[in-house]
Amino acid sequence: MMWHAMSEAEREPGALPPAEAAERIRSMEIRGAALIGRTAARSLAGVAKDTDAAALRDALQAAGEMLVAARPTAVSLRNGVNLTLDGLREEDPPVLREAVEQRAARYVDDSLSARDRIAEQVAEEVPKGATILTHCHSSLAVACLIAASERHGGDLRVFADETRPWHQGHITSRLLAEAGVDVTLIVDSAAHLILEAEAVDRVVVGADTITADGALYNKIGTRAVALGAHTMGIPVLCAAETHKMSPYSLDGVFPEVEERNAEEVLPEPLPGVKVRNPVFDRTPPGLITRFITEKGPVDPLEVGPFIEGHFGAREGWI
Ligand code: RUB
Secondary structure (H helix, E strand, C coil): CCHHHCCCCCCCCCCCCHHHHHHHHHCCCCCCHHHHHHHHHHHHHHHHHHCCHHHHHHHHHHHHHHHHCCCCCCHHHHHHHHHHHCCCCCCCHHHHHHHHHHHHHHHHHHHHHHHHHHHHHHHHHCCCCCEEEEECCCHHHHHHHHHHHHHCCCCCEEEEECCCCCCHHHHHHHHHHHCCCEEEEECHHHHHHHHHHCCCCEEEECCCEECCCCCEEEECCHHHHHHHHHHCCCCEEEECCHHHECHHHHHCCCCCCCECCHHHCCCCCCCCCCCCCECEEEECHHHCCEEEECCEEECHHHHHHHHHHHCCCCCCCC
């Protein structure tokens, strides 16, 4: 089955063996930052459950490293691994086993309940009759738009942009339509025209990584949409669970922007033509109005202190 034809439930996998989880994340069969973080946590729980005591510590470390290496940009993948293993490596195997399973379950629960809390907040601040533009497919943004539409009895319009080359905007459109939301699909390059011509009230996007300087790493094209909105005075809201915040950026480690295969852009090579295929970009803090997290709204300029307060010592983190 094509990944973009799958239902949400089918795409929320159980405890996959780490090599399979990593491969399915790498191939984008499992994608979207929140989901890949949950997939990593569940995979580690599976390792904890199924590995002999003597091999457990090394197996968890190796699995963690393999999962983190699967895709480079979304920090929730790395946080999913590190928050699941945090401070446990020295524990005796029986304690380690149980604690990893509990931590993984907590990571998953926190992620899913964050989505609901964020959706409520965004729904509260979106006015009845509003027109919203969203970019790519963010499960958090979709949850927000469904909640907002329900709150206003369907009196809400959404424009979803397509996001080539993978067309994740098609997933957004399908999910919103299935939920009864008034949704219109547009190509990425129509975003500026639509922002203006349709008097869009808010842009709502998701996040792969939020860094301590208040910048947002998200699907390629987010920056252009945010810039367009900014020039027109349209607020840009980023719906992001705190798992999207990068504690590593406090140490000066910023996300690597993933470049994918040329074939995704040009299936048949054209002689003499080179291809670039960066799939994320960095939107600077000045173009984002607010991050909406499960802990409430965070101003881009307050992200650094927020991250410092939110994450602990991070000893032994991958
Ligand atoms: C998806 C993307 C999404 C974020 C947030 O990129 O950039 O906006 O991951 O999604 P890709 P969510 O398709 O390359 O994974 O809100 O579901 O975490």
